[in-house]
Amino acid sequence: MDSIKIFAPGTIANVSCGFDILGLCLDSVGDEMIIRKTAKKGVTISKIVGQILPLETKKNVAGVAALALLEKVDSDCGFDIEIYKNIKPGSGIGSSAASSAGAVFGINKLLGEPFSLAELVPFAMEGEKLASGSAHADNVAPAILGGFTLVRSYTPLDVIKINSPKELFATVIHPQIEIKTADSRSVLKQQVTLKLAVKQMGNLGGLISGLYTENYDLISNSLHDEIVEPNRSILIPGFDDVKKSCLKAGALGSGISGSGPSIFALSKGEETAKEVAKSMGEIYKNIGIDFDIHVSKINQEGIKILK
Amino acid sequence: MDSIKIFAPGTIANVSCGFDILGLCLDSVGDEMIIRKTAKKGVTISKIVGQILPLETKKNVAGVAALALLEKVDSDCGFDIEIYKNIKPGSGIGSSAASSAGAVFGINKLLGEPFSLAELVPFAMEGEKLASGSAHADNVAPAILGGFTLVRSYTPLDVIKINSPKELFATVIHPQIEIKTADSRSVLKQQVTLKLAVKQMGNLGGLISGLYTENYDLISNSLHDEIVEPNRSILIPGFDDVKKSCLKAGALGSGISGSGPSIFALSKGEETAKEVAKSMGEIYKNIGIDFDIHVSKINQEGIKILK
Structure with a gap:
């Protein structure tokens, strides 16, 4: 196998x-990536479609994650990565995690799987470190392992896959506003x-x-x-109304996705999840903020091979 | 049925x-109680064997719990309670909880079970309130429901029974020292x-x-x-050594039981749990502090009817 095309959720x-x-993996929204073996060692990013992001390997999260993996294995070839972005950076649904996780998953497959899925998590975390300054695992773990994942510990890293109920569906709305990372951090209280x-x-x-x-x-x-929510939610216009409306529409619960601005809800059954989507969308229509919305089952397998 | 004899764990x-x-129910240590219907309404405590505790209904945890139950149900009779104490008050393995839980469990049975097991928890909590000033549920819940229990919420009260692995055994050592409740509270830091x-x-x-x-x-x-453990354990002489020794003997983990001074360990298999008991005992023998020690499977059913 010289190339692989994958869905990075x-x-x-x-x-x-x-x-x-605690993180969970989505199924209906994600990037596509094509990874090819190259004669020349190292990692190149030849193409990014859909978003303007750095092509320079060491400045790209997929590149950095790939290099972290290749440091730990003997490879007689290199790899080129193409990324077709559907997840918007800064949306709060794991854009950098998808690229980081996808890169190490794809390269591991092309190398004949020298690493288990769980062993790929630390490599992907290096991409997260580039993106946010902190090597967190709570997006890359569900992207790689699928389902719900718990990061029990960082020292040592211990990621556990948790059972996902079959009828659970997620609704995620991404209001098109920007929250600065510095702001979403500074509202966090360091003592509880x-x-x-x-x-x-x-x-x-x-x-x-x-x-x-x-x-x-x-x-x-x-x-x-x-x-966290009482402090962070003040950065997201309409948060309280969205939450109220989706609970009224039958959601089991709702909260901030990642550090926002996306808001998620969990529902029992796809029909309810779609009703919830409608009710969330109404709020932002009324406020006058553009939005993307996704309804998704829980993706049990994580990254998928497309061909 | 006019009387019932029970094991209150x-x-x-x-x-x-x-x-x-999070609490768990023991099997090898507990009190016995005999509860009888009486013609006269109300609750009497006619006998307490093994410990000196108040016989006056409103000053006894079993009495107070029983009265809390009877307030919520029409009963044309009263109840008398005899308590045979094997659990030492102040040991940290739920002495007051056993009596409180046993009283409401027994009376509920004699009344034809007007309440579910989960509904008995708030009545038993009234006994805990008398004992410690706080109506906590983390001992009475496992005593009544058995196994591991999680107090998810107090408002509203929501207690969940968690699966208990079959090979899990507890070892508990009770060093015969007194820790004042005020001390075990004052070392708790209110901010984390x-x-x-x-x-x-x-x-x-x-x-x-x-x-x-x-x-x-x-x-x-x-x-x-x-x-909590780093602060509270300083009140228990030998704690660090006991913990080290029982991990060395093969325990899965160890900690303070309740607010101490008892120390528990969990092990896989009874044999390991017995080895752990031996190693814990050695420490207090060397220090020169008397102790009781119990090895117990996890009691899946909680309070048991003896005849």
Whole structure:
């Protein structure tokens, strides 16, 4: 196999009470990538379609992730990457993670899979480090492993795939506004009360339990974030109205996707997820902010080979 | 049925990263209680064997829990309670919870079960309120429901039974020292960093996941409490040595049981749990502190009817 074409999915990180640890993989939105073996060693990015992003290997998240992998394996060839972007950078649904994860997944396949899927996560994290300054795993892990993933620990890195209930669907709306990373960080409070931390842990435990037992009521009751959302949501115009409207439309819960501005909702069944999409869209139509909207099942397998 | 004899089990609350929310039910240590219908309405405590505790209904945790239940149901009779204590008050393995839970479980049975097991939890919590000033559920819930339980929320009360892996055994050592409740509270820090809270949540998510998937390595990797244990353990002489020794003896993890002074360990298999008991005991023999020690499977059913 000399080339591979893949679908590199969008992801939702910071799933409510799972701030910084819980992510999920989307199915209906993602980039396509073509990766080819080249005679010349090293990594090139020959084409990026759909977004203006650096082609220089060391300045591109896919390039940096690919180089991190190649440092750990003997390869007698190099690799060229083409990226067809459908995920908008800065949307909060894992644009950089898709490219980073896709690059290492594709190269690993072309090399005959010297690494397990879990072993690819640290390489992809190097792309995240380039994108945001922090080598976080909560987008690249679900992109690579699929389903819901928990980053249990960073030292050592321990990523766990959590069961995804079959009827769970995600709705994600991306209002076309820009939130500066510096702002989304500066509103985060670095101290929390023990009481609030315990409350959030109760919900996290409930959510994980609900995912394993496929108990949609428990999932719904647990989808709360009282630590980060109250502070970050003020950066997203219309957030409270969107949340209210999608709960009214039948969503199990709703929150900020990643660090925003996208807002996600989880629903039982595709029909409800579509109703939720409609209700979310109405809010931004009224406000007068353009938006993209996606309804997606949970992508159980992560990155997919297209041919 | 005019009388019932029950086994009211000990429990471990604050299971490592599950501070204030995660508890488990023991099988080899617990009180016995006999509850009888009486012609006269109300609740009497006629006998307490094994410990000196108040017989006056409103000053006894079992009495207060029983009264809380009877307030919510029409009963044409009253109830008398005898308690045979095997769990030492102040040991940290749910002495007051066993009595509170046992009283409401027994009376509910004699009344023909007007309440579900989950509905009994708030009544038993009234006993806990008398004992400690706070109506916590993390001991009474596992005593009543059995297995591992998660207190997802107090408002509204939502208690979830979590799967217990079959080969999981608990070892609990009770060094015969007294820790004042005021001290165990005053060492608790009321603020935690967001970073530490996220780390603890990763472990809680890992532990819950490990319990459902019966993944003993994951359970072991997740059994850490970096928020409460570092502060509270200084009140327990020998804690660090006990913890080290039981990990060396093969335990999956170890921590403070409730608010101490008991220390628990979880192990895969009874044999390892017994080895762990031996190693824990050695430490207190060397220090010169008397101790009780229990090795127990996880009690899946909670309170048991003895005849």
